[in-house]
Each structure stands twice: as C-alpha cells, then as structure tokens.
Amino acid sequence: MSEYRIQGATGEWEVVIGLEVHAQVTSAAKLFSGASTAFGAEPNSQVSLVDAAMPGMLPVPNRECIRQAVRTGMAIEAQINRYSRFDRKNYFYADLPQGYQISQLYHPIVGEGQLLIEADEKAGIAQDKIIGIERIHVEQDAGKLMHDQHPTMSYVDLNRSGVALMEIVSRPDMRSPAEAGAYVRKLRAILRYVGSCDGNMEEGSMRADVNVSVRKPGEEFGTRTETKNVNSVRFVMQVIEYEANRQVDVLENGGTVDQETRLFDPGTGTTRTMRSKEDAHDYRYFPDPDLLPLELEESFLDECRASLPELPDAKRRRYESELGLTPYNARELTAEVETYARFETLLGAVAAKIGKPEAEVATQTANWALSVAPGVMKSLGDEADPANATAEAQASILAMQDKGEISGGQAKEIYEIVLKTGRDPEEIADAEGLKQVSDTGAIEEAVDAIIAANQDKVEQYRGGKDKLFGFFVGQTMKAMQGKANPAVVNQILKDRLG
Amino acid sequence: MTDLTELGVKALRDGIATGDFTAREAAEAFNAAVEQASALNAFIVTTPDHALAAADAIDAKRAKGEDLGKMGGVPIGMKDLFCTDGVQTTAASHILEGFVPRYESTVSQKLWEAGAGMLGKLNLDQFAMGSSNETSYFGNVSSPWRKEGSNAAMSPGGSSGGSSAAVAARIAPAATGTDTGGSIRQPAAFTGITGIKPTYGRCSRWGVVAFASSLDQAGPMARSVEDCAIMLEAMAGFDPKDATSLQMDVPNWEDALDADLKGKRIGIPREYRMDGTDAEILDSWEQGKEWLRDAGAEIVDISLPHTKYALPAYYIIAPAEASSNLARYDGVRYGLRDLPDGAGLQDMYAATRADGFGDEVKRRILIGTYVLSAGFYDAYYTQAQKVRALVAKDFENAWAECDAILAPTTPTASFLLGSLNDDPLTMYLNDVFAVPASLAGLPAMSVPAGLNSDGLPLGLQIVGKPFDEQGVLNAGLAIEQRAGFVAKPEAWWC
Numbered sequence: 003m004s005e006y007r008i009q010g011a012t013g014e015w016e017v018v019i020g021l022e023v024h025a026q027v028t029s030a031a032k033l034f035s036g037a038s039t040a041f042g043a044e045p046n047s048q049v050s051l052v053d054a055a056m057p058g059m060l061p062v063p064n065r066e067c068i069r070q071a072v073r074t075g076m077a078i079e080a081q082i083n084r085y086s087r088f089d090r091k092n093y094f095y096a097d098l099p100q101g102y103q104i105s106q107l108y109h110p111i112v113g114e115g116q117l118l119i120e121a122d123e124k125a126g127i128a129q130d131k132i133i134g135i136e137r138i139h140v141e142q143d144a145g146k147l148m149h150d151q152h153p154t155m156s157y158v159d160l161n162r163s164g165v166a167l168m169e170i171v172s173r174p175d176m177r178s179p180a181e182a183g184a185y186v187r188k189l190r191a192i193l194r195y196v197g198s199c200d201g202n203m204e205e206g207s208m209r210a211d212v213n214v215s216v217r218k219p220g221e222e223f224g225t226r227t228e229t230k231n232v233n234s235v236r237f238v239m240q241v242i243e244y245e246a247n248r249q250v251d252v253l254e255n256g257g258t259v260d261q262e263t264r265l266f267d268p269g270t271g272t273t274r275t276m277r278s279k280e281d282a283h284d285y286r287y288f289p290d291p292d293l294l295p296l297e298l299e300e301s302f303l304d305e306c307r308a309s310l311p312e313l314p315d316a317k318r319r320r321y322e323s324e325l326g327l328t329p330y331n332a333r334e335l336t337a338e339v340e341t342y343a344r345f346e347t348l349l350g351a352v353a354a355k356i357g358k359p360e361a362e363v364a365t366q367t368a369n370w371a372l373s374v375a376p377g378v379m380k381s382l383g384d385e386a387d388p389a390n391a392t393a394e395a396q397a398s399i400l401a402m403q404d405k406g407e408i409s410g411g412q413a414k415e416i417y418e419i420v421l422k423t424g425r426d427p428e429e430i431a432d433a434e435g436l437k438q439v440s441d442t443g444a445i446e447e448a449v450d451a452i453i454a455a456n457q458d459k460v461e462q463y464r465g466g467k468d469k470l471f472g473f474f475v476g477q478t479m480k481a482m483q484g485k486a487n488p489a490v491v492n493q494i495l496k497d498r499l500g
Numbered sequence: 501m502t503d504l505t506e507l508g509v510k511a512l513r514d515g516i517a518t519g520d521f522t523a524r525e526a527a528e529a530f531n532a533a534v535e536q537a538s539a540l541n542a543f544i545v546t547t548p549d550h551a552l553a554a555a556d557a558i559d560a561k562r563a564k565g566e567d568l569g570k571m572g573g574v575p576i577g578m579k580d581l582f583c584t585d586g587v588q589t590t591a592a593s594h595i596l597e598g599f600v601p602r603y604e605s606t607v608s609q610k611l612w613e614a615g616a617g618m619l620g621k622l623n624l625d626q627f628a629m630g631s632s633n634e635t636s637y638f639g640n641v642s643s644p645w646r647k648e649g650s651n652a653a654m655s656p657g658g659s660s661g662g663s664s665a666a667v668a669a670r671i672a673p674a675a676t677g678t679d680t681g682g683s684i685r686q687p688a689a690f691t692g693i694t695g696i697k698p699t700y701g702r703c704s705r706w707g708v709v710a711f712a713s714s715l716d717q718a719g720p721m722a723r724s725v726e727d728c729a730i731m732l733e734a735m736a737g738f739d740p741k742d743a744t745s746l747q748m749d750v751p752n753w754e755d756a757l758d759a760d761l762k763g764k765r766i767g768i769p770r771e772y773r774m775d776g777t778d779a780e781i782l783d784s785w786e787q788g789k790e791w792l793r794d795a796g797a798e799i800v801d802i803s804l805p806h807t808k809y810a811l812p813a814y815y816i817i818a819p820a821e822a823s824s825n826l827a828r829y830d831g832v833r834y835g836l837r838d839l840p841d842g843a844g845l846q847d848m849y850a851a852t853r854a855d856g857f858g859d860e861v862k863r864r865i866l867i868g869t870y871v872l873s874a875g876f877y878d879a880y881y882t883q884a885q886k887v888r889a890l891v892a893k894d895f896e897n898a899w900a901e902c903d904a905i906l907a908p909t910t911p912t913a914s915f916l917l918g919s920l921n922d923d924p925l926t927m928y929l930n931d932v933f934a935v936p937a938s939l940a941g942l943p944a945m946s947v948p949a950g951l952n953s954d955g956l957p958l959g960l961q962i963v964g965k966p967f968d969e970q971g972v973l974n975a976g977l978a979i980e981q982r983a984g985f986v987a988k989p990e991a992w993w994c
Contacts, residue, residue: 051603055828057596058583058605058707062743090824092872096845101827156845158832286872288881291713291821293743 006126006178008216010250016219017246018226019182020174021238022211023189024167025199026143027070033142033166034061034104041205045148045159053164055099060292063088067166068296070198071111071140072306074168077196077313078135080115082303086139087295092286096158097145105141105169107287111296112138117172117192118315119184120333126180133185134173143167168199174213174223179239186210186235187337191314194339209233212266214245216253224249225259229266229273240271248273317342325349325364334372344393345371351397356404363404370400374410378417386421395420398427402437406487412436440487442494448481449474449494463499471495504529505670509574509727512673513615516558516573523555523562523573527617530575533671534619539993542656542666544580544638545588546620551575554617569615570734577666577675580621581628582608582718583707587618591709592626592636595829595836595856605707606739607676607718614734619672622662626858627826628683628711631930632920633661635860640917643691644669644989648955651992653917657687657910657930663721664691668989674722674731678708680715681814682909682934685946688721689909689959692948692987694976695721696728699967700941701746703732704739710825712818713744715938725947725977729753732969748967756970759978762796766975767902771807772933777911780952785908788949788960788979792906795978800902804894806887810936813887815928816871816880817939822861823868829856863924892940899965904975907933909946909959937963947976948985957987 008015032039035052052059075082087109090102115135121127145163147156170189176182190208193199200207210233215226227249229241249259263282264273312320314336321332335345349367353360375396379386399416402408408416408431419430431437439445452474453460463470478491504526507515516523531548558573583589583601590596604612612618625635632655633641643656643665656665660677664687667675677684679697688695696719703718710716720731733753739745768789773782789799831837831852838851857865871880898905910930920927937944943966946959960979964972 054833056583056601056603056834057589057591057599057709057828058601058705060706060742062741092824092827094827094830094849096830096832099828099833101830102824284874286824286869286874286877288820288824288872288877291744292710 005128006180007219008246008250010254012254014219015216015246015250017177017242018174018215018217018223019176019178019242020213020226021172021176021182021185022213023170023172023186024209024211025170025193025201026207027067027140027166027168028197028199029064029066029070029166031064031066032164033064033067033140035164037164039165043161045157045161047161049160049163053099053160055101061104061290063293063296064166067140068111068298069302069306070166070196071138071168072298072303073196073310074170074193074198075112075115075138076307076310077192078115078117078138080135080138081113082298083109083111083113084298085109085295086111088290088293089287090290093283095144096156097147097160097163099145099160099163103142103144104290104293106139108289109295110137110139117185117188119181119188122180122184125184126178127184131175131181133175133181136171136173138168138170141167141169174215174226179242182212182242183235183239186238188314191337191339195311195313197311203233203235206233210238212238212241212245214242214249215259216246216249224253225261227259227262227264227273229264230276232266237266237268241266241273244272321364325361325368327364327368331368331372335368347393348396351393352400355397355401363400366400366404370396374414375417378414379421382418382421387424390421390424395427402427402431406440406489407431407437409438409488412438435485438485438487439482440490442490445478445482445486445490445494446498448478448486449491449498452477452481453498460499471499474499505533505673507673508723509571509674509730510724512574513568513570513572513730516562517568519562523558523617524552526573527551527555527575530619530672534666537666537669537671537993539642540644540665540669540671541639541641542623542662542669542671543577543620544590544592544623544662547587547618548620550587551617551619554612554615558615569613570730571611572615573617574615574673575617575619576611576731577620577622577663577672578608578618579624579660579663579676579678581624581678581709582676583709584608584618584621587621589621589709590637591628592624592638593829593856593858593861594637595852596709597637597836599835601707603707606704606741607708607735609707610737611676611731611734616734622660622666622675624662625659625683626861627709627822628659628678628680628716629822629860629864630658631682631686631927632915632917633658633665633687634917634921635858637858641665642917642993643914644991644993645691645914645956646989646992654914654956655690655917657690657914659683660687660695660721664688664693664695667691667693667721667723669991669993670988674720674727676718676735677721678711678716678718679934679938680711680717681818681938682931684719684721685909685934685944685959685961686930688946689948689961690914690957692951692957692985693721693723694725694728694945694947694980695719696732696945696969696972696976697938697943698732698736698969699746699943701744702736702943702969704737704742704745706739706741712821713825714821715814715818725945725973725980726754726757728945728976729757729973746967751970753970753973757977758974759981760796761792761975761978764797764904764971764975765800765902766792766797767800767802767898767905769802769804769807769898769905769907771804772907774911774932776929777908778913778952780913781908781911781958784949784958784960785906788906791979791982792975794982797975797978802898802901802905804891804898804936806890806894807936809887810891810939811928811932813884813891814931814935814939815867816884817888819864819868820872820881821868823865823872826857826861826865829853831856860924888939891936895936895940895942895963903965904968904971905963906975907961907963909933909961913952913954913956913958933961942966943969943972945972945976947979947983949979949983950985951987957985
C-alpha cells in the first residue's frame with residue numbers, strides 16, 4: 003500500500019484534507035425569488051426586487067431548490083432533516099444587497115452522509131475508501147463585482163445574487179491530493195446523475211473551499227488553512243500539494259501554521275493569505291425572521307426518493323453482476339452521465355439489432371464504446387462529424403461483426419466512413435467490399451486450389467508438421483483478399499487437410 | 501351638508517354609496533383639511549391628486565351602478581413605511597429620502613382595490629423606532645391634543661404618530677399604522693382614537709419597510725371600532741409573497757360585530773399593576789372592567805407571570821432583527837449615498853450611514869449588533885427568545901381561563917414633546933403593556949376610555965386569542981358604547 007506522505011527534514015508528514023463544495027442548484031429560478039438563473043446573461047438583467055434587496059421585499063423559498071437539495075442528500079445516503087431552518091449570515095459587501103446571506107447554520111436540511119471513492123492504482127489510491135459528508139445546506143449566492151469597467155469605481159452585477167447553492171461539507175477524511183481529486187470527481191458525477199447541479203466548474207457552478215493541515219502520522223490534527231473558491235479538480239489537487247508542503251516547511255523551520263483563509267493563484271500554482279483569523283468576520287448568525295422553519299412532509303420525501311435515478315455505485319455494480327463487464331469497464335462507463343447514457347442507448351440498439359439479451363452483447367458493446375469507437379474518432383480528428391456517431395449506425399456495425407459478416411478491422415474501416423460521411427454501414431460494407439466471405443463455396447474453391455498447388459506441403463503437414471497450418475490459412479486469406487471469415491477458413495482447411 | 505371631515509370610514513362609504521355626497525366632495529374636503537393642518541406635521545408628502553383620482557373612479561363606478569368596494573371613496577392617510585408606487589417612501593429617514601418605489605405594498609394595494617384613496621404619506625418615528633414621533637428626519641409630529649390651559653406641544657405617540665395625529669385631528673378619517681411593539685396602540689391611546697394590531701401574519705408585510713420582521717404587523721387606525729373592522733378587512737389576507745403570511749380566509753368582521761359579551765370571560769392580568777403606572781390609568785382600567793361586566797362579561801383575575809421580562813426581551817429581539825434588516829441601506833443601490841473624495845467602499849458605508857440614520861436608529865442598530873455578536877448571542881438573543889416563548893406560553897395558559905384580556909394601553913397619558921428625549925429607558929417603558937401581545941403575535945387593540953384630569957385621552961387595551969380579532973373588536977365595541985368618548989381636540993392648527 004502506498005500512502006501519500008510528505009518527506010520532510012524531520013520525517014514523514016501526513017496530509018489531512020476536508021472540502022466544502024459549493025454547487026449551484028439546477029433550477030430555473032433563484033432560491034428566494036422568481037428571477038432566472040441562466041448563465042451569461044447581460045449584467046443585472048436577471049434581478050428581481052428581492053435580489054436587489056429593495057425596501058420591504060421578502061424572500062419566499064423556491065420548492066424546486068429544496069427538492070434538489072433533498073434529492074442530493076438522498077443520493078449520498080444522508081440523513082434528511084425533516085426540520086431545517088434558514089439563518090442570516092451578516093456582513094457588508096457591495097455584492098451582497100441584503101447585507102446578509104440567507105444560509106443554514108444551525109439546522110441544515112441534510113445531515114450525515116457519505117461517498118465512496120474507488121481504488122485506482124494509477125492515481126495512487128490503493129483501496130476503496132468511504133469519505134464522510136458532514137452536512138449539506140442551501141444558501142444564496144452573492145452578486146459579482148466588476149473592477150475593469152471604470153477607472154475609479156467598481157460595478158456590481160446582481161445576476162447571481164440569490165441563486166441557490168448547496169454547500170456540501172466533507173469530513174476531514176482525505177489524505178492525499180488524489181483522494182481529494184477522486185472525491186470531487188465522484189461528487190460531481192453524483193450531482194450530475196441526480197441532476198441537481200450541472201457540475202460545470204468553468205462557469206462556476208461548482209467550486210471548492212479546500213481545508214488542509216499536516217501532522218506526523220498518528221498525531222493530533224494540525225492547524226488548518228482554508229483556500230477559497232478553487233474551481234477545478236486539478237487546482238484542488240495543486241492547492242493541497244502546495245499547502246501541505248508549505249505547512250511542512252513552516253513547521254520544520256520552527257514556525258506555526260496560522261488558521262487563516264487563503265487564495266489560490268492558478269498562474270503560479272501557489273496560495274497566499276487572504277485574511278487571518280483575527281480579521282475574520284463576526285457573522286452574527288441568527289434565524290431569518292422572514293422565513294418559517296422548513297418542515298418536510300413524508301409525501302414530499304417519497305416523491306424525491308422516487309425521482310432518483312440509478313446512482314453511480316449501484317450502476318457500476320449492476321454492470322459487473324448483470325452485464326458481466328470487467329470492473330474497469332464498469333467504472334469507466336459509469337463515471338460520467340454522458341458516458342453511461344450513450345452506452346445504454348447503444349447497448350439497447352445492439353441487443354435489438356442482433357436479437358440477443360443485453361447481457362450477451364454487453365462486453366463487445368463496452369469494448370467498442372470504450373476503446374474502438376473513441377480510437378477511430380480520435381484518429382480522424384476534425385474529419386469526423388460526431389453527429390454521425392449514432393447508436394443505430396454503431397449497432398449495425400456491431401451486428402455485422404457479431405454475425406461474422408465483417409472483421410474487426412473492417413468494422414473500424416466502416417466506422418471511419420460513417421463518421422466522415424454519415425452513410426449507412428451496411429451499404430458501405432456492400433459498396434466498398436468491406437465484407438468477409440463466409441460463403442463456404444468460394445472458400446472451398448480457394449482452399450482446393452491452394453491444396454492442389456502445394457501438394458508437397460500437404461504431405462509434410464499430414465506427416466506431422468502442424469505449423470504449416472498457418473501457411474495454408476495465410477494463402478487462403480491472401481487468395482480471398484483478406485475478406486474470408488477466419489473461422490470458416492480454419493474449419494474448411496481442417497476438413498480438407500484431415 | 502355636514503362637515504364631511506367629521507365623518508368616519510363607514511359614514512363616508514355609506515354616504516357616497518347612497519349618494520348623499522360624492523367621493524370627490526369627500527376627497528376635496530379632506531385634502532383641504534390636510535392643507536390647513538401643516539402645523540401638525542402629520543404628513544411627509546401629501547398626495548391630493550391620488551385622493552381625487554381614486555374618488556373620481558368611485559364616482560364613475562357609482563354612475564355605472566358598480567360595486568364600490570369595502571372602502572369605496574374613503575380617502576385615507578398612509579404611514580410612510582408602506583411602499584407606494586411612484587410616491588416617495590422614506591420610513592421618515594434621510595437615508596431613503598427621495599426614494600420612489602416602482603412597486604406597491606400588498607396592504608396599500610388591497611386598500612386601493614377596496615376603493616380607498618390616498619391623502620398622503622404620514623410621518624412616523626424613523627424606521628418605526630420610537631414612541632413619541634420625535635425620531636423622524638422630517639421633524640416631530642404634534643399631537644392635536646394639548647393639556648388644558650397649555651399651548652405646549654404634546655406627543656402623538658409613536659411610531660404611528662402621523663397616523664394618530666391625522667385621525668384625531670379629523671384631517672383623515674382613518675390611516676394605516678404598523679405595530680412592532682405598540683406602534684399602533686400607544687399612539688391611538690395618546691390621541692383618543694381606535695387602533696388594532698391583528699394576529700401576526702394577517703396583513704402581508706410585503707412592501708412594508710421592515711423594522712423587526714418577526715413582530716411587524718400592519719393595522720388600521722380610525723375613530724371607531726366599526727371603522728377599524730371595515731378597514732382591517734380591506735387590509736388583511738394571505739399573500740404568497742410573504743412566507744409568514746397566514747393562509748386563512750378573512751372573516752367578515754364588520755358584519756359580525758356584537759357588543760353583547762354574555763358568556764365571555766375577560767381576564768385581568770395582575771402583573772400589569774406595575775409601579776409607576778399613573779393612578780388615573782388604574783382608575784380607567786377599573787372603569788373598563790365595569791363596562792365589560794355591564795356588557796355581560798365575567799371578569800376573572802389571571803396571571804401572566806413573565807410579563808416583567810417581556811420588555812427587556814423585546815429590546816433585544818427587535819433591535820437584533822433591525823440591525824440586520826437595515827443593513828441593506830448601504831448607499832450602493834438606492835437612497836442616500838455619501839461618497840467623500842477618494843472614498844473606498846467602507847468609507848462610503850460609514851459616511852452614508854452616519855449621515856442617513858438618526859440617533860435612535862443608530863442606537864438600535866448598535867444594540868442589535870451587540871446582542872448578536874459572538875460571545876454574547878446566547879446570553880442575549882437566545883435568552884430573549886426563551887423569554888418570548890415563555891411570554892407566549894403565559895397567554896396560552898391564560899386562554900384556559902378567559903376569552904380576552906383587558907389592560908391599560910400605556911402606563912401614562914401623552915407627554916410633552918422633548919420631555920423624554922434624554923431618557924430612552926423611560927421612553928421604552930411606554931410600551932410595557934403593549935409589548936407582551938407583540939411577542940406572542942396576538943391581536944390587540946386600543947380604544948379610547950376617556951380623558952384624564954389634564955384633558956388628555958386615555959386608552960384601554962384588549963388582547964385576544966390568536967386569530968380572534970372578532971372577540972377583540974366586540975369587547976372594544978362594548979367599551980366604546982359605554983365610554984361615550986366624543987371629546988375632540990380644539991383645532992388650534994387651522
């Protein structure tokens with residue numbers, strides 16, 4: 003087992019990591035107002051009176067946002083709190099119109115849950131590991147300041163103001179950058195399976211606050227730092243790498259780690275102090291008197307539960323047990339919503355085309371979907387039109403291969419033409435002569451001619467020189483211009499050579 | 501023709517409906533009265549055109565034989581805490597001076613839909629924080645009442661002081677008020693008028709500038725119990741835009757008014773006999789018991805043991821909520837912005853708030869910020885919430901023994917403007933009888949009980965069970981009928 007350790011001058015250090023992931027809830031409207039949440043709109047075009055905190059305006063909870071948080075909680079097998087409450091987090095900033103953020107400190111909607119990260123030798127994760135999730139609460143996002151619009155003033159865009167976020171808080175259970183990366187990827191996959199967040203880190207739909215501390219193995223937790231708003235898996239891993247090494251240096255040089263908030267600079271891959279504990283805000287949290295406590299009814303929870311799709315872990319297990327896929331293939335195919343969705347569509351089409359149960363064609367479909375098809379697509383580069391990669395066309399190819407009409411090589415050739423032109427695979431096989439011959443008559447004719455022309459070799463073979471069988475196969479294939487079905491060729495040769 | 505400004509809501513509505521006079525005549529009469537009464541400083545802005553336009557619409561409807569609505573043709577004053585579309589809304593603060601909303605509060609919208617018109621926006625204590633109407637950025641409101649033989653200006657009470665002064669002076673037949681810890685009842689008591697704070701959640705808070713969200717509640721102020729019933733019906737109702745709004749139908753309070761209290765038990769809370777309560781107030785309380793007994797009610801002694809903790813708890817909870825509610829007035833998006841040369845964001849906040857908020861508002865923001873601060877939260881805010889729950893529990897227990905509670909509205913009659921300015925604690929004590937019902941969210945009203953030896957009005961307060969506005973109005977009506985309060989102030993302001 004290879005544990006991640008920082009090698010310091012005084013020995014090995016263990017890294018302790020906890021993540022707070024902010025995920026934007028997929029919902030047409032904001033958490034407490036009817037305004038739209040679409041990304042990329044003109045500044046201040048999606049702002050209601052409530053979002054701008056006009057006098058006398060009041061928040062009203064958006065049921066869909068609550069539903070998405072509950073479904074997310076269920077997907078991480080968490081305690082769903084029937085009773086939760088909104089609190090105000092008070093601080094002044096120009097992007098925060100109310101002067102407070104409505105959040106949930108004391109009674110979050112989702113309690114203890116967990117998430118499984120899988121062993122991944124390549125990434126350095128020796129075995130499966132459960133990462134604890136402490137809570138999920140819902141809260142409002144703030145607006146955005148723009149500092150590049152005017153020489154001396156900052157502008158405020160409130161489009162994001164009031165958009166619903168889920169804050170998903172992990173336990174400090176991760177011990178390496180790889181584990182943290184796997185956690186974020188897995189969490190992202192679950193959110194996308196559930197449909198509660200689009201997981202788009204570039205657009206800021208998902209970002210992480212990274213808590214890092216170091217300690218000598220077996221000792222108490224060290225003092226942690228929190229690096230805010232890290233917006234890619236790679237950056238999360240970089241922050242941990244950098245912070246852990248920085249903290250080890252500080253400690254080994256006789257210093258102490260300050261509990262502080264830090265910022266990540268993607269340009270240099272380093273972090274720097276944003277504010278120290280002494281400058282920390284006193285947020286004066288208290289229950290929001292504009293909102294009644296949220297009390298969830300059983301019927302609402304039932305509906306949330308019933309609406310959940312099959313989740314990554316369950317799907318992966320089913321792919322292994324029911325479809326007979328290898329653990330590797332099962333994991334690859336279930337990692338992303340798009341991947342499994344494409345695979346399941348293709349699998350259905352292949353099974354229908356061939357007329358066999360899905361389990362019997364799953365392995366060949368999985369191999370095709372994971373390695374053959376992407377390989378062809380990649381080799382063509384810009385020549386390929388992804389729109390031509392329909393399930394129907396791919397199923398046709400796999401069906402021809404299954405019946406022995408085409409070889410693996412021909413399948414690739416046909417798929418290349420499909421991707422470039424969108425033509426029908428069967429038509430391509432016929433028109434381009436990309437079919438292998440299984441017609442015994444034609445093959446027998448070729449075999450007979452070869453036997454007749456090579457009597458000496460026939461004698462040697464019959465005399466015990468088994469290796470010559472390959473020679474006859476080669477000659478036959480050559481005569482058939484490579485299009486003969488190898489299985490049929492073998493059978494006929496065996497019959498004739500005796 | 502009678503002087504129309506002597507008429508109340510019901511008389512105006514019915515007179516217009518029957519054609520005794522037109523809505524326009526009523527609006528013109530009140531517009532003229534408002535214009536003459538500028539010495540009271542009851543209005544921050546007047547809106548005579550709004551009143552006339554609403555009146556003309558009612559007269560046109562009547563000509564077509566259409567329904568004129570619950571408040572058809574009645575011009576009213578609107579406390580300047582309600583946002584009114586196209587009309588400046590300030591909460592009597594400098595920080596919102598010049599702010600003109602592009603939206604209408606739910607309560608004012610409902611009043612316009614019921615046929616009422618607006619005479620203007622009424623002065624108040626700044627952000628509804630005060631009990632004397634001396635904290636307004638736009639100057640004190642003078643009560644129309646004066647002590648016998650004196651010309652010294654008296655307080656109309658607060659925070660709905662513009663409302664109480666206008667209704668008492670007959671320059672508005674009725675006005676909206678808001679009550680957070682007595683802001684409808686105390687000014688009503690000080691000026692010899694009637695005002696009811698309904699159950700928390702009856703009237704939508706949407707579009708009302710927030711002071712303390714868990715306590716704020718709108719209500720009518722008028723010159724009779726019946727007028728209050730009519731206007732409250734027009735104001736109340738579920739509003740999906742307010743998450744704390746009650747999902748209940750609005751009863752027909754007006755039609756169900758009944759001063760016969762046979763079979764009703766009226767509780768007299770012994771803890772309301774406090775040191776420092778004026779002897780004349782206690783006498784009027786005794787008189788009130790007699791009146792209610794005369795109306796058929798049984799008078800029972802009750803105990804509300806946590807009463808003395810209510811006021812301190814209120815002065816923690818209300819400022820705590822206010823300190824957060826007022827954070828939005830930051831100079832960024834609307835209202836006042838003070839941007840000194842070279843100022844950064846923090847400087848802008850500091851300058852804007854220093855200039856935009858009055859002393860009392862600053863005091864409460866500071867109290868509220870303090871009690872919510874780390875290390876103090878449990879000792880103050882959490883403790884105050886526990887007290888609040890106990891106060892509410894006191895009332896719940898009391899309902900086993902009585903149907904409504906009778907108490908004084910205030911510990912004293914009105915006082916001279918300026919006399920309590922240096923003594924905020926005494927000022928806060930004005931609300932000692934009003935605050936418990938606010939903390940418990942209960943309906944409560946003040947009705948005039950008579951004049952004291954200085955010739956100043958005194959009020960009696962009825963507190964009812966949750967949602968039982970009818971019981972409160974009925975008991976109020978029984979007192980009103982027996983008190984025969986017809987006194988009115990000399991019109992010294994004309």
